[in-house]
Amino acid sequence: MLSPPTTCYLLLLQAHRSQRGFFEFPNHGSPQAKGDKTNGSDFGYVGIDAILEQMRRKAMKQGFEFNIMVVGQSGLGKSTLMNTLFKSKVSRKSVQPNPEERIPKTIEIKSISHDIEEKGVRMKLTVIDTPGFGDQINNENCWQPIMKFINDQYEAYLQEEINIDRKKRIPDSRVHCCIYFIPPTGHCLRPLDVEFMRRLSKVVNIVPVIAKADTLTLEERDYFKQTIREELRANGIDVYPQKEFDEDAEDRMINDKIREMIPFAVVGSDQEYQVNGKRILGRKTKWGTIEVENIAHCEFAYLRDLLIRTHMQNIKDITGSIHYETYRVRRLNESNGHFTPHPSDHPLWRNLCNCYPMQMFWFFFFKLPTK
């Protein structure tokens, strides 16, 4: 038998439930109990389950990427929330040497990347800021630059994917998650909120949050959340986690719990205070200290768990296998249209494609510079 040091990776790795957070991992599946023998494990150990450790090793070596966009009027605490979420100065404001707060005349898209590491897990985090959103006098079409940016990232990925000589790993700059900040009015969504979320929820995962929630009492907060949920439903807006992408009953159960709680009412802070002998993140006011990570005070911890600790991989998967694929289908159908306006109507279309398989046909015309 092999000597001890080399057998460490033979230890069985079990998928463990997340004890650290409030939600369970999605796609829990139904792992069979150990010792349950189905066809295959008749006598003795083979080592198939060592593949889990191999995958883990590979993932640790490659590192992860995550791209998060924040959208909301200025002054809603977007930068602070990002810094609180990732416990470091990840926001654009913290990086810029010039702290001058100027509201831009048009919407700008500013993206900044960081390499962060935790317990051996490396991640390239990109925070995309959208200063100027909702700040103009006339906010019509304010979603357009944002929509364009998101689609541009899909386009860049697609172009890489159809290269003949491809990179080993296509760099993923696609926006995985868009946090939308709702101002804490306490009443209902504004037309700007509805318009933005309605359009963008079709191309990206939207996570709406109620910003600066320390201005709402618990009753006001609950009423506000309920109103928002109803308005989202009434307008057909599907925010993350989308009902139609639940994989199975277990998934639905986990995600239903989340859907009953969104939008999360959050408070951000990067200042630490002493409370009951402990150092905690919070906001100190004359009437008390708001503890950011205390779920009795605000729902920051739920947001953090959802985004980072339990559903981050799922968020990336939905972006890659659904939103990106939707974009790709639309884009490829467009390029087929260059050749003939109604490919399906033309009687010779099908015969023609005996030269090349029909599904590869769009490939010919795709690499043209787009207008």
Next chain:
Amino acid sequence: HKSCMSEERRQGQDKGVRPLSLAGHVGFDSLPDQLVNKSICQGFCFNILCIGETGIGKSTLMDTLFNTNFENFESSHFEPQVKLRAQTYDLQESNVRLRLTVVNTVGFGDQMNKQESYQPVVDYIDRQFESYLQEELKIKRSLHNYHDSRVHACLYFISPSGHSLKSLDLVTMKKLDSKVNIIPVIAKADTISKSELHKFKIKIMSELVSNGVQIYQFPLDDETVAKVNTTMNGHLPFAVVGSTEEVSVGNKMVKARQYPWGVVQVENENHCDFVKLREMLICVNMEDLREQTHTRHYELYRRCKLEEMGFKDTDPECKPVSLQQTYEAKRQEFLVELQKREDEMRQMFVQRVKEKEAELKEAERELQSRFEHLKRIHADEKATLEEKKRLLDEDQSSFSKRRAAAQLLQAQSLTANGKKDKDRKK
């Protein structure tokens, strides 16, 4: 390859990416767990191709490796051509579900003329790549549901002759080394003595090197497994013995082959390299085998196939030219083809119309002639009838004449008789 290298270096020092330290526990260290969890739910796919002569022990080895009895058919030695038989099984160990496909060659090495023996194998491997490529290029595709049938590992079974590789082995492996991860094994290794085995292994490896055959090297880039992989690379090719029968040794039942002169224990590393093979193939490098297949062998196939069809990547320098040319050329091709087909169809249509016209004309003519014929018959009959009528009329008139004459005669004779009588009386 070169671009791959600089990419790795570039990734390490990305422009505008700064390393940041965290002031507390964020929680994304659970990402590998999240990823593993998703994979557990999806299940894994692994495809092994076994190439070897009939009866060399391919099926037995698979049974032994996976601790199960796959349905095995004993093949005949009289196959006219090499064939491949693929069988898929769903295995499970603790919470890991594996969809294993075992592909065996049938009749390999049995033919008189083995020149084309490698071809069915190459074709099979290419077919799986093609199938994946087709899926990847579809407009509406579902890659995460796709059952990946690409061959991840190829176990090449070398006959335990003790001398050297056969030319069939060299030719086949040379054809396959750029398409699949080759792991050569010496089959039925219990027929070779230890000293012979050592010399045999050296001979095989040197022959592979001198013929430029690239076999799969266990990866050395991860420190966790680099050491054991290096050791194992030195033990290639693995000398294996397969057995699903158990023999009692000491106070345990072990997988073994029982001979009158002793018992060869499959899992005893002094007896054979079976344990090493299982380690390397399954426990340590299964994921790497899958990754190499996808990122190296499949990419090579894809690139060659697309280049063959005339596609080129744009060179950032001279962007529009080659693309435009390719586009125009292809477009012309298609238009010409389109026109040709259209003409063909038009001609065919005209032809058909002509034929139909002729048919109709023919039918019309026939109808006309029949009509004429009937008319003639009718006329004939009429003539006949007319004739008959005329005769009848004639008859009638002659009869009436005769009757009139007869009457006159009778009348005359009556008056003549009367006069005579009168004359007599006077």
